[in-house]
Amino acid sequence: MHFPLILVSPARPENIGAAARAMKTMGFSELRIVDSQAHREPAAYRVAHGATEILDNATEWPTLRAALADVGFSVATTARCRAKFRYYATPQQTEALLREKLQWVERVALVFGREDSGLTNEELEQVDLLTGVPMAVDYPSLNLGQAVMVFCYQLSALHGVEVSTAPQADATQLQALRERCSRLLHQLDVADDEKLSDWIQQRLGLLEQRDSAMLHRLLHDVEKKLIDKNTA
Numbered sequence: 001m002h003f004p005l006i007l008v009s010p011a012r013p014e015n016i017g018a019a020a021r022a023m024k025t026m027g028f029s030e031l032r033i034v035d036s037q038a039h040r041e042p043a044a045y046r047v048a049h050g051a052t053e054i055l056d057n058a059t060e061w062p063t064l065r066a067a068l069a070d071v072g073f074s075v076a077t078t079a080r081c082r083a084k085f086r087y088y089a090t091p092q093q094t095e096a097l098l099r100e101k102l103q104w105v106e107r108v109a110l111v112f113g114r115e116d117s118g119l120t121n122e123e124l125e126q127v128d129l130l131t132g133v134p135m136a137v138d139y140p141s142l143n144l145g146q147a148v149m150v151f152c153y154q155l156s157a158l159h160g161v162e163v164s165t166a167p168q169a170d171a172t173q174l175q176a177l178r179e180r181c182s183r184l185l186h187q188l189d190v191a192d193d194e195k196l197s198d199w200i201q202q203r204l205g206l207l208e209q210r211d212s213a214m215l216h217r218l219l220h221d222v223e224k225k226l227i228d229k230n231t232a
Contacts, residue, residue: 002107003158004030006067008123009114010144013038017047017055018145019112024051026152027159031058032067032109047145064111064123072105073098073174073205076119076127077112077147087129087202091154094131097206098158104209105174110151115144128174128205173212177204180219187226 005028010016016039020031031054033039045052061067068074075094089097098108111127113119124130133142133150142150181200185191207215 002030003028003155004032004067004071004107004109005148005152006032006034006061006064006109006111007036007144008034008064008111008119009036010038010112011036011115012144013041013044014047015115015144017044017049017051018143019148020044020048020051020054020058022145022149022152023054026149026156028152028156029054029057031055032061033058034061034064034067036060064119065126068109068111068126071107071109073101073108073129074127075108075110075129075131076124077110077132077151078118078124078130079132087206089129089131090134091131091151094129094151095155095158097129098155100208102158110155112144112147129202173209173216174204174207177207177212177216177219180216180223184219184222 005019005023007016007019010019010033016033020039023029023031031039037060038044039055039058044055048055075089075098101108111119111123113123131151133147178201181204182191182197185193185197185200190196204212204215
């Protein structure tokens with residue numbers, strides 16, 4: 001199973017070290033760092049006691065988009081008030097959704113934002129699913145290391161999920177479906193309906209593989225009808 005954790009612009013090396021320690025404790029090993037070199041500082045290694053190899057092997061990326069380029073399905077942690085029209089899953093719901101995705105997607109990723117401001121709206125639009133930790137109090141955030149531990153613990157059971165090798169399991173299917181729907185919205189002159197576009201894009205990420213395949217077939221028929229109508 002390929003399951004990188006992505007930290008976007010982390011500022012405090014201690015937080016990165018704590019995240020690395022949480023990852024190793026729960027069986028995760030791939031760390032991607034976006035727009036930061038704080039993981040190289042001695043404080044990160046001091047806090048990551050016993051998990052320094054995760055810091056040694058961490059890869060650096062200039063942008064979140066670049067870090068997600070080879071990822072078939074991605075989940076970002078954020079405060080619920082930032083979710084806009086997006087579906088917001090609990091950690092338990094996230095585990096169930098990823099369990100299904102891992103049957104046909106080779107690589108999934110979990111994204112964490114900046115300590116002080118989280119992820120930007122533009123970055124949130126680059127992921128497939130939003131999640132967060134329900135809070136018992138109004139103070140709406142956890143320390144980065146704590147947040148990583150919560151999700152690594154919740155998702156650790158996914159290590160036993162085997163990626164399907166069936167021919168129909170195409171890791172590019174979801175992205176192709178998103179692009180196909182986007183083109184159709186433009187053809188129908190409704191692409192400017194932001195709420196509709198956002199709703200369609202985020203709901204696509206919740207589909208199981210067989211449902212995605214069926215929707216591809218339906219869109220093929222719709223596209224054919226539109227072509228026939230325009231050429232009649």
